[in-house]
Amino acid sequence: MSKIKLYPIYVGSVAMDKSYLTAGRGIGQIVTVPVPCFLIEHPKGLILFDTGMSKELIDNPDPVKRIGPIIRMSTPIMKKGEDIVSQLDKLGIKPKDIKYVVNSHLHFDHAGNNADFPDSTFIVQKTEIRIAYWPEVYQKFAYLRADFDHPLNYQTIEGDVDLFGDGTIQLWLTAGHSQGHQSMVVKLQNSGYFILTGDSCYMKENIDELVLPGIVWSPDEAIRSIMKMREARDKLNATIILGHDFETWNKIKHAPDYYD
Numbered sequence: 001m002s003k004i005k006l007y008p009i010y011v012g013s014v015a016m017d018k019s020y021l022t023a024g025r026g027i028g029q030i031v032t033v034p035v036p037c038f039l040i041e042h043p044k045g046l047i048l049f050d051t052g053m054s055k056e057l058i059d060n061p062d063p064v065k066r067i068g069p070i071i072r073m074s075t076p077i078m079k080k081g082e083d084i085v086s087q088l089d090k091l092g093i094k095p096k097d098i099k100y101v102v103n104s105h106l107h108f109d110h111a112g113n114n115a116d117f118p119d120s121t122f123i124v125q126k127t128e129i130r131i132a133y134w135p136e137v138y139q140k141f142a143y144l145r146a147d148f149d150h151p152l153n154y155q156t157i158e159g160d161v162d163l164f165g166d167g168t169i170q171l172w173l174t175a176g177h178s179q180g181h182q183s184m185v186v187k188l189q190n191s192g193y194f195i196l197t198g199d200s201c202y203m204k205e206n207i208d209e210l211v212l213p214g215i216v217w218s219p220d221e222a223i224r225s226i227m228k229m230r231e232a233r234d235k236l237n238a239t240i241i242l243g244h245d246f247e248t249w250n251k252i253k254h255a256p257d258y259y260d
Contacts, residue, residue, distance in 0.1 A: 004168055005041040006186050006194055007255040008241060009087050010034055011052035012078030014109060020073060020214040021202040021244060032077065033203075033244035035109050037084050038196055039091070039255065040186060044164050045099030048084070048120070049184050049196055054112035054147065055083035067108050069141045073215070074109070085116050091256060095119070100163075102171065104198030105181045106132040106148045115150045123163070125173060126156035128180025139178075139217065157182075174200035174229065176222025177213065183229065185238070191259040193238035200225045203245040207233075 012035045018026025021033070038049040056066050057076045064071045081087075085095060101120045103111050105128050114122065132143045163169040170185040177199040184196040197207075200222070205211040207230050216222040233240050242248045253259060 002043045003189055003260045004043075004186065005258040005260045006188060006191075007039040007041070007091070007258045008249075008252055009037045009039060009084065009255045010082065010249070011037050011084050011087060012057075012076065012082045014053075014244070015075040015077060016073060022205050023212040023214040023216075025205065025211060032246070034246055034249045035078075035244070036241070036249065037087070038184070038241075039088065039093070040169065041258075042164075042169065046093065046097055047100045047102060047169065048088075048098050048117070049102050050104055050110045050198070051101060051113040051117065052084045053078055053109045055085065055116075057112070058083060066146070067144060070108060070144075076109070084113050087255065102182070102184060103128070103148075104183065104196075104200075105178045107142050107178070107199070108144050108147055110198065111147045114148050114152060118150075118152060120153070122152050122154045123171065124154055124156055125180035125182050126158050127175075128178060128182070129154060129156055131179045136217075142178075172228070174198070174225035176200055176216050176218055176220075176225045178217050181225075183225075185232070188259055191239070193232075193236040194259065195229055195233060195238050195240045197229060197240060197243050199243045201229060201240075202243045204242065204247060207240065207242070 015032045018029040018031045037052050040047040058078050095117045096119045098120045102123045135143050159173050161171045168187045172183050174183040186194045201207050
């Protein structure tokens with residue numbers, strides 16, 4: 001089997017009150033945190049984990065027209081060339097080359113460019129598709145039809161799935177942030193296991209100190225998911241790449257560098 005490669009890709013950032021990331025901590029403290037995507041080069045085809053924020057937000061002086069009231073919680077910051085299609089282009093990869101797109105969930109900073117990958121198979125938790133189209137009243141602002149409601153090839157899964165049956169790419173249901181949130185576990189030949197948490201775990205405080213994330217659908221499910229990843233990290237000696245943590249982001253490789 002050819003080596004599997006993992007490319008962490010920076011696709012902009014968001015500014016928000018820290019207490020949205022760490023409940024009860026940092027109230028009134030505005031922090032700017034990264035928005036990551038990940039490219040996995042695999043013998044079964046290229047896999048993209050999340051598509052980031054819409055390219056329509058690049059240097060946009062009035063982003064509220066694109067993302068609506070969520071702007072009150074998260075202010076997007078994205079410059080020309082930072083959207084996922086442009087970042088992939090720097091690696092010599094076109095959208096048509098991506099065989100699979102895995103959405104951790106369907107919020108604006110994780111599914112904003114889904115429409116740019118019409119030839120890909122999208123793998124999303126069934127529960128996440130349902131809640132995105134029919135969200136609870138308190139979640140409506142978080143799901144934007146302009147992000148995900150396109151004639152794309154969505155394939156739904158339920159629960160934990162070994163994508164290729166060989167343990168190299170595992171998708172874990174990590175509900176809490178949303179009902180159908182999923183994280184990805186990648187097994188690499190030389191670098192070992194990587195856990196890509198998505199928004200199930202924003203920052204080191206969440207996983208190291210079990211500080212509840214501030215934006216959750218279910219606090220109980222959120223903590224269960226964080227414990228699941230923490231236990232896996234320790235058991236597998238895995239590297240965890242957190243959803244929105246510049247401390248972590250500044251310590252890891254970024255595309256065009258990769259892990260193998």
